[in-house]
Amino acid sequence: MNCRDFLKELNDYLDGELDPKLRAELSEHLTWCHNCFVVCNTTKQTIEIYRENAIYELPEALREKLHTAIITKCKKSDKGSA
Amino acid sequence: MPAIQNTYGDTGVELELVQSARKGDMAAFEKLLKLYDRKIFRIAQNITHHAEDAEDVVQEAFLKAYKNLDRFEGNSKFYTWLVRIAVNEALMKLRKRKSDKTVSLDEDVDTEDGSMPREIADWAPTPEQNYSQTELREILSKTIQGLPVGFRTVFVLRDVEQLSTEETAEALGLSVPAVKSRLLRARLQLRERLNRYFAKKKKKTTQTVGAPNA
Numbered sequence: 001m002n003c004r005d006f007l008k009e010l011n012d013y014l015d016g017e018l019d020p021k022l023r024a025e026l027s028e029h030l031t032w033c034h035n036c037f038v039v040c041n042t043t044k045q046t047i048e049i050y051r052e053n054a055i056y057e058l059p060e061a062l063r064e065k066l067h068t069a070i071i072t073k074c075k076k077s078d079k080g081s082a
Numbered sequence: 083m084p085a086i087q088n089t090y091g092d093t094g095v096e097l098e099l100v101q102s103a104r105k106g107d108m109a110a111f112e113k114l115l116k117l118y119d120r121k122i123f124r125i126a127q128n129i130t131h132h133a134e135d136a137e138d139v140v141q142e143a144f145l146k147a148y149k150n151l152d153r154f155e156g157n158s159k160f161y162t163w164l165v166r167i168a169v170n171e172a173l174m175k176l177r178k179r180k181s182d183k184t185v186s187l188d189e190d191v192d193t194e195d196g197s198m199p200r201e202i203a204d205w206a207p208t209p210e211q212n213y214s215q216t217e218l219r220e221i222l223s224k225t226i227q228g229l230p231v232g233f234r235t236v237f238v239l240r241d242v243e244q245l246s247t248e249e250t251a252e253a254l255g256l257s258v259p260a261v262k263s264r265l266l267r268a269r270l271q272l273r274e275r276l277n278r279y280f281a282k283k284k285k286k287t288t289q290t291v292g293a294p295n296a
Contacts, residue, residue, distance in 0.1 A: 011266045035202045046273040047241045055223045056127035058120045074148045
């Protein structure tokens with residue numbers, strides 16, 4: 001297992017989608033390769049930061065306005081006409 | 083290092099609502115609207131980077147879904163189907179805004195820039211705490227905007243909205259390997275770009291590790 005091999009599997013490693021044998025090999029690589037450990041760790045943080053700090057939230061006032069507009073348009077429309 | 087948990091929920095309720103809405107139950111459709119409007123808005127704004135366009139996308143996507151409920155075959159989840167409609171609407175908005183008819187999910191995906199880890203710098207355990215919520219949102223927004231649309235869309239669907247790889251592929255009309263390749267490059271590019279804000283100032287080194295064969 002070298003760094004290039006590790007990077008190829010990084011997604012599945014982070015997503016927990018690997019068979020236990022390959023996962024163990026990747027974990028072993030991380031015990032001695034500091035660079036891959038840092039890349040793995042900061043990539044995981046990248047995902048978590050985007051997940052936990054949802055940008056572009058829909059403001060509640062706008063949300064209600066959109067609901068009214070959508071439901072009104074739906075009621076006026078005929079299903080199957082688009 | 084533990085894997086990241088996927089909290090994407092089950093869809094029994096969704097199916098019942100779709101069936102009721104199909105029979106004309108507007109309250110059921112409104113529940114679907116309330117379930118997914120925030121997600122669709124986030125996806126739309128991540129693609130268009132324009133609040134008004136994102137509002138239009140939400141309206142148009144739900145209206146189109148409603149009009150075509152009878153054509154929804156139920157082979158996929160309603161949400162995946164809705165995302166597919168919304169992504170197409172958002173791409174159309176982006177094309178209009180850019181006056182560029184060639185904008186697509188395949189734009190710039192062949193460039194290798196920024197996918198290969200160049201800067202290997204560790205971050206603090208919670209680096210986002212060094213910024214106010216407003217500053218942090220600006221950083222995250224600016225950073226993701228720098229990615230090609232095909233990368234940022236895959237990242238938002240997989241990592242923010244937590245669709246599975248297969249659902250993302252279905253929603254975007256891409257193959258599973260294409261989704262995986264784009265997701266890896268999106269994650270690595272975002273990580274690299276966030277380094278400038280989140281990296282610890284000391285012990286900073288610039289070394290290169292092997293690049294994946296994306």
